Every structure is written in structure tokens, then in C-alpha cells.
């Protein structure tokens with residue numbers, strides 16, 4: 049099966065006090081659950097897949113969500129943003145500009 053969109057939602061958790069923080073510590077798990085619930089509620093589960101991901105290396109900007117096939121990187125996503133991303137981007141084809149990553153870490 050080929051999904052129309054595939055979402056990778058970081059749920060990585062680092063030990064308490066980590067200098068980089070982690071998506072799980074700032075709501076990544078709730079974001080993934082919100083995507084799963086919203087997609088199910090709208091009957092989109094068969095065409096849009098939301099998966100957990102490990103660290104995507106934008107930890108300081110988490111929670112981080114990447115949407116393919118566009119390769120759109122969302123940062124600072126909260127569960128409250130999920131319905132907007134589904135409506136505007138995944139259904140409407142218009143990425144939610146205010147949540148797109150502006151700063152990526154330098155290549156290593």
C-alpha cells in the first residue's frame with residue numbers, strides 16, 4: 049500500500065536535564081496520539097499514516113513532525129495544532145507556514 053502522506057512524529061525521550069531536551073518531554077507523545085485520533089475520526093487512516101519516530105535532530109525545537117512526500121518539517125507542534133495541520137496541509141495541500149522549521153542544524 050502506498051500512503052498519500054506519511055508522518056513521522058518524534059517521540060524520543062532523553063534523560064531528565066538533558067541540555068538538548070527531547071520531543072517526548074515537551075509533548076511529542078500527545079501530538080502523535082492527536083494525529084492518530086484526528087485521522088481516524090476523519091476516516092483518513094487508510095491514506096495517511098502517522099508513525100512514531102526516533103530523534104530527528106531538531107530536538108531544541110520539538111515536538112518535531114515531518115510530512116512526506118513533501119519533506120515538510122514542523123516544529124513546536126502541540127496537540128492543539130493537529131486539526132489545523134490535517135485540514136490545511138494533509139487535506140487542503142497548504143502547509144501551515146507558522147509551524148514550519150526555519151533553522152536546521154549545520155551538517156555534521
Ligand code: FES
Pocket residue numbers: 058059060061069070071072102103104105106107108110111112
Ligand atoms: S528528540 Fe525529537 S528531534 Fe530530537
